[in-house]
Structures are given as C-alpha cells and as structure tokens.
Amino acid sequence: MIPYGRQTISQDDINAVIEVLKSDYLTQGPAVPEFELAFAKAVTSQYALSVCNATSALHLACIALGVGVDDWVWTSPISFVASANCALYCGAKIDFVDIDPDSFNMCATKLEKKLFYAQLHNLPLPKVVIVVHMAGQPCDMKAISKLAKIYQFCVIEDASHGVGAEYQGVPVGSCAYSDICVFSFHPVKIITTGEGGMLTTNDVNLYNTLSLLRSHGITRSPDQLEASDEGPWYYEQQTLGFNYRMTDIQAALGFSQLSKLQGFVKKRNEIAQSYQSALEHKNIQLPQVSAGNVSSWHLYIVRVEADKHLSIFNGLRDKGILVNLHYIPIYKQPYYQGLGFSKQYCLNAEIYYQQAISLPIYPSLSHRDQMFVVEELARLVGE
Numbered sequence: 001m002i003p004y005g006r007q008t009i010s011q012d013d014i015n016a017v018i019e020v021l022k023s024d025y026l027t028q029g030p031a032v033p034e035f036e037l038a039f040a041k042a043v044t045s046q047y048a049l050s051v052c053n054a055t056s057a058l059h060l061a062c063i064a065l066g067v068g069v070d071d072w073v074w075t076s077p078i079s080f081v082a083s084a085n086c087a088l089y090c091g092a093k094i095d096f097v098d099i100d101p102d103s104f105n106m107c108a109t110k111l112e113k114k115l116f117y118a119q120l121h122n123l124p125l126p127k128v129v130i131v132v133h134m135a136g137q138p139c140d141m142k143a144i145s146k147l148a149k150i151y152q153f154c155v156i157e158d159a160s161h162g163v164g165a166e167y168q169g170v171p172v173g174s175c176a177y178s179d180i181c182v183f184s185f186h187p188v189k190i191i192t193t194g195e196g197g198m199l200t201t202n203d204v205n206l207y208n209t210l211s212l213l214r215s216h217g218i219t220r221s222p223d224q225l226e227a228s229d230e231g232p233w234y235y236e237q238q239t240l241g242f243n244y245r246m247t248d249i250q251a252a253l254g255f256s257q258l259s260k261l262q263g264f265v266k267k268r269n270e271i272a273q274s275y276q277s278a279l280e281h282k283n284i285q286l287p288q289v290s291a292g293n294v295s296s297w298h299l300y301i302v303r304v305e306a307d308k309h310l311s312i313f314n315g316l317r318d319k320g321i322l323v324n325l326h327y328i329p330i331y332k333q334p335y336y337q338g339l340g341f342s343k344q345y346c347l348n349a350e351i352y353y354q355q356a357i358s359l360p361i362y363p364s365l366s367h368r369d370q371m372f373v374v375e376e377l378a379r380l381v382g383e
C-alpha cells in the first residue's frame with residue numbers, strides 16, 4: 001500500500017516525547033512556549049499561539065476578528081470543510097469565491113469581481129476572507145491584501161498545507177499580508193504533533209485575545225486583571241473561551257519536527273520535481289508553482305480527463321496506490337446544500353472536482369514506489 005501522505009517520525013522525535021512523559025508537566029509546562037517561540041521565529045511572525053488542532057485555530061481566529069451573527073465570511077470551495085465551518089460556529093454566514101484553475105487557490109480576480117458586485121448592489125460584504133494555500137502553493141496575497149484594504153475586510157490564511165512554503169520571498173505565516181495565519185499538525189500535513197494547530201499574528205491585541213480564548217477566557221496575569229487582585233488564588237474569566245490548548249507532549253513532538261521542516265520541504269520539492277519530469281509529456285495536467293513562490297507540496301494534485309477520472313482513480317487504488325481527492329467542493333456537502341447552495345455553485349471548482357487526483361507525496365516515499373505510481377498512472381491514462 002502506498003498512502004497519499006504520511007508522517008515522518010524518527011528516534012529524536014520519540015525521545016523528545018519520552019522526556020516530557022518523564023517530566024513534571026504533561027500540559028501547560030515549558031514545551032508549549034518553547035515550540036511557539038521556535039515556530040514564530042521559523043515563519044518570521046511576531047507571535048505564535050499553539051492550539052489543539054487547526055479547526056480550533058480557525059474558530060478562535062474568527063472570534064478574535066469579531067465574526068458574529070449577521071457577519072459574512074468568504075472562503076474557497078476547494079478546501080477541507082473546517083475552512084468554512086469556523087464561520088458557522090460563530091453564527092455567521094458563509095459564501096464561496098471560485099478558484100483559479102491553475103493554482104486551485106481562491107481566484108483574486110473573481111474575489112474582486114464579487115466584492116465589486118456586492119458593493120454595487122448593496123449586498124453584504126465579508127467581514128473576513130479566509131484564503132487557503134491549497135496543496136502548499138501560496139495564494140496571491142498581495143492582490144488579496146490590496147482588496148482587504150479597499151473593501152475593509154480581515155484576512156485569515158488557512159495555511160494548514162503551507163508550513164515551510166514561501167510567498168515572494170517571505171515565509172507563509174509571516175502575516176505580512178494577513179491578520180492571522182493558521183496551521184495544522186495533523187499527521188498527513190508537513191510536520192505533525194498527532195493533533196495540533198498554530199496561529200500566527202503580528203498584532204499584540206489579537207494575540208492577547210487569542211490566548212485568552214484558548215484557555216476558557218481566563219487570565220491570571222496581574223496586568224490584565226479587570227478587578228483588584230484578591231489573593232494568590234485569584235484569576236478572572238473575562239470572556240467566554242474554550243479549552244483549545246496543546247499538551248506539552250504534542251509541543252515537544254512539534255518542536256522536534258520543526259527542526260526538520262526544511263529537510264521535509266526540500267524532499268517534497270524533489271519528489272514533485274521527479275513527478276514533473278516523469279509525467280511531463282503524458283496526457284495529464286501537472287500542478288504549477290507561481291514564479292517567486294516556494295510550495296511546501298503538501299499535496300501533488302494532477303488533473304486527468306473527466307471521462308477517465310473515475311477509472312484512473314479506481315485503477316490506481318486497485319494497485320494499492322491510495323490516491324485521494326482534495327476536495328469535494330464544500331458547498332456540495334449535504335449540510336451546505338441544506339444551507340441553500342446550488343449544486344454547481346462554482347464553475348471552476350466543479351471542473352476541478354471532475355479531474356483532480358492527489359498522488360502520493362511524503363518525505364519517506366521511495367523512488368521505486370514513486371516510479372510505480374508514474375508507470376501505473378501513465379498506463380491508465382493510455383500512453
């Protein structure tokens with residue numbers, strides 16, 4: 001069996017976890033801030049805050065940016081459902097902006113058209129736009145942040161696929177063009193903590209709000225108390241928060257994994273390069289990385305002719321190549337259909353959905369296995 005993605009865990013990762021297990025703190029100890037500091041440094045953001053997964057990170061990001069009932073959040077239809085669900089957790093309304101067929105990311109031109117149309121017709125404008133760096137390929141952040149200034153919305157980057165990627169010379173996560181950036185450390189992603197997530201921002205107020213929300217809305221910091229300190233036991237719940245914390249066990253694994261990030265991304269780029277040259281002249285559309293960007297290659301997504309899509313997909317699975325499809329357009333999910341979206345809401349997303357196949361890509365994928373994937377794919381495509 002060749003999966004489409006898998007974690008890379010080595011002995012030093014295991015040792016780091018064991019060390020925490022033998023220590024005084026399994027959670028709320030020193031490993032969490034250590035991981036956060038190292039992460040902020042790696043992506044060149046001012047602040048980084050770890051959480052229990054990217055879904056909770058997206059939820060907190062929406063709350064911190066003031067998303068509530070009557071607000072609109074716009075995102076990409078080609079993403080995991082969590083990118084849209086977070087708005088609904090806040091009681092807000094969700095809408096989708098179609099993708100660019102080459103990058104699979106939200107199309108900045110389509111976003112601009114939709115914003116212009118909404119303004120012209122007095123329709124609601126978004127409070128927050130959540131862009132997704134699909135497969136690890138950065139979105140057109142300059143264009144999106146320009147629109148954010150004109151139309152006064154906040155930007156969340158869902159960089160669940162994007163740790164280690166670079167946009168025009170700056171690491172994804174730097175928040176140079178966004179308010180908050182969100183990462184996932186699920187085992188199929190670039191680095192893992194089992195379950196885990198991270199938020200980065202350069203705004204101290206957002207950081208403080210997010211920290212409060214992560215832990216029940218409770219603070220003990222003397223400088224943040226609203227009433228007077230009543231004694232050494234004293235703490236205040238100042239807002240309705242959650243328990244979305246990461247454990248020290250996870251953070252130690254994350255810190256260890258982070259030290260290998262560059263190597264992982266390099267290896268993924270080599271595998272992508274090798275697919276590129278092996279599949280170049282076949283009747284397959286290969287993924288492209290925009291000039292000036294570095295992809296973290298979370299996924300390697302090829303597109304095949306729609307009428308052969310299912311047979312190629314099944315053919316690969318029959319050979320033990322566990323290809324996948326990322327993603328079913330979110331608005332097609334029964335739950336979203338129940339919200340009233342039409343079945344073919346976004347045309348480019350529809351075409352993409354009929355063609356896309358995620359091939360195996362992960363650092364420990366052997367050259368032999370990769371060439372097996374290439375051979376089988378070429379055979380099924382009919383060349």
Ligand SMILES: *Cc1c(COP(=O)(O)O)cnc(C)c1O
Pocket residue numbers: 052053054055056079080082083132158160161183184185186195196197
């Ligand atoms: C994986 C993923 C998430 C959710 O991450 P979890 O850490 O599993 O909560 C959100 N958005 C995208 C684009 C993802 O790929």
